[in-house]
Amino acid sequence: MKTMDEKSKSAANEGVFNISSERKKGLKPNLKRINTKKLAELSVFTSVAMILSYVEALIPSVGIPGAKLGLANIAVIFILYRFGWREAAAVSLVRVLLVSLLFGSIPAMIYSIAGATLSLIVMVLLKRTDTFSSVGVSVAGGVSHNAGQIAVAAFMLGTKEIAYYMPVLIISGIIAGIIVGLCGAVLVKYVKY
Amino acid sequence: MADTIKIQTKTKKQKVIADVALIILLIAAAVGAYFFWLFSRDVGAYAVVYINGEEVARYPLAADTEVTFNTPDGSSFNTLVIRDGKADVTDAGCPDRICVNMRSISFEGETITCLPNRLVVKIEGGESPGVDLP
Numbered sequence: 001m002k003t004m005d006e007k008s009k010s011a012a013n014e015g016v017f018n019i020s021s022e023r024k025k026g027l028k029p030n031l032k033r034i035n036t037k038k039l040a041e042l043s044v045f046t047s048v049a050m051i052l053s054y055v056e057a058l059i060p061s062v063g064i065p066g067a068k069l070g071l072a073n074i075a076v077i078f079i080l081y082r083f084g085w086r087e088a089a090a091v092s093l094v095r096v097l098l099v100s101l102l103f104g105s106i107p108a109m110i111y112s113i114a115g116a117t118l119s120l121i122v123m124v125l126l127k128r129t130d131t132f133s134s135v136g137v138s139v140a141g142g143v144s145h146n147a148g149q150i151a152v153a154a155f156m157l158g159t160k161e162i163a164y165y166m167p168v169l170i171i172s173g174i175i176a177g178i179i180v181g182l183c184g185a186v187l188v189k190y191v192k193y
Numbered sequence: 194m195a196d197t198i199k200i201q202t203k204t205k206k207q208k209v210i211a212d213v214a215l216i217i218l219l220i221a222a223a224v225g226a227y228f229f230w231l232f233s234r235d236v237g238a239y240a241v242v243y244i245n246g247e248e249v250a251r252y253p254l255a256a257d258t259e260v261t262f263n264t265p266d267g268s269s270f271n272t273l274v275i276r277d278g279k280a281d282v283t284d285a286g287c288p289d290r291i292c293v294n295m296r297s298i299s300f301e302g303e304t305i306t307c308l309p310n311r312l313v314v315k316i317e318g319g320e321s322p323g324v325d326l327p
Contacts, residue, residue: 130203136212143219164230164302170223174216 042079042091049075049095050102057103067172070142070180072099076120077138077184078191085124092116107156111149118148134185139177146173237301237316240280242273245311254278254299254316264310271312280314282307 052071059069072095080088096116100109123141126132132140146169154162203211242250242262252258252275261272261284269286281297282305292307298316305314 131208131211132215133205133208133212136208136215139212139216139219164234167223167227167230170219170226174219178216 038083038087042083042087045075045079046091046094046098049091050099053095053099054103067169067176069176070145073119073138073141073145073176073180074183074187077123077134077141077180078187080123080127080137081134081184081188085120085127088124089120092120110156111152114152115145115148118151119145133181134188135178135181138181138184139174142177142180143170143173146170234300234302235318236278236299237303237318239317240273240275240298241315241317243313243315246313251317252280254280262312264312269310271307271310273314280305280316282314285310 049072052075056069056071075095076088076092079091093113093116096109096112100106100112104112119141122144123137126137126140147166150162150166150169236254238254240252240254241248242252244262244265249262250260252260252273254275255278257276259272259274261270263270270284271282271287271292272284274281274283279297279299282292282295285293285307287307287309289309292305292310292312295305298305298314301316301318303316306312
């Protein structure tokens with residue numbers, strides 16, 4: 001173990017991180033090895049999440065501005081249960097960045113990142129408590145997604161009045177969360193490969 | 194395998210109960226926030242009209258009046274009516290007419306928005322007119 005540390009230290013002292021030089025020394029590269037199968041699977045789920053975002057943008061909003069189903073969260077919930085929080089975080093972040101770049105604007109991206117990050121943190125923590133099913137987890141995720149967006153909106157617009165909109169968004173987050181959670185549970189149960 | 198999972202995690206029934214409890218808690222929070230908002234808001238003094246984000250007119254809610262605003266290119270219009278201390282958009286030339294269907298407003302911070310015509314009617318307080326942040 002100590003020799004490993006010393007070797008990696010000397011590699012760091014050389015300045016440039018060179019995988020091939022480390023391979024020559026018979027060391028594993030300092031990077032965590034990426035499982036190709038998993039990488040491919042996560043890429044597929046990222047594209048599924050992106051398509052879901054796109055499909056959702058095609059569905060007209062039902063009277064309540066800002067209320068969305070968060071269909072892409074189905075993919076995130078699925079990955080959270082099938083793989084783990086790291087994978088879910090990666091897919092969620094990549095999805096938000098790509099969708100914002102393709103279909104959205106920079107302000108929309110900031111809202112989305114705030115919502116997605118807060119929602120992911122809440123979902124991961126709730127899942128770890130092992131108290132709730134995927135429905136409870138995704139309900140909390142949906143509500144915290146809206147809360148994160150409202151918080152950023154209040155900060156960026158410099159107005160607290162927008163917080164008055166929160167009750168509506170809590171209810172819409174609950175409804176969306178139930179639908180997403182049920183879809184996610186069905187997928188986790190039946191999608192085998 | 195199934196037994197070990199059962200020992201480690203809570204049963205499905207327990208989780209569903211926890212889910213329902215969480216949802217009830219969140220609904221209670223929403224209702225609580227709504228009532229807090231309902232009782233903490235103040236009646237405004239002015240109905241301020243913004244077109245393209247710029248203030249174009251300001252009417253006291255105390256006086257009944259009816260005004261029509263044309264869009265800058267003249268293709269559409271919104272009619273603002275102030276009656277009994279409430280402001281309402283009663284007619285509009287925009288295609289969706291969401292602004293007409295919105296309720297009349299009288300409390301500080303409430304707005305009626307017409308996105309196609311880029312018109313916003315906002316209720317503002319009376320104590321310090323002009324000092325409010327844009």
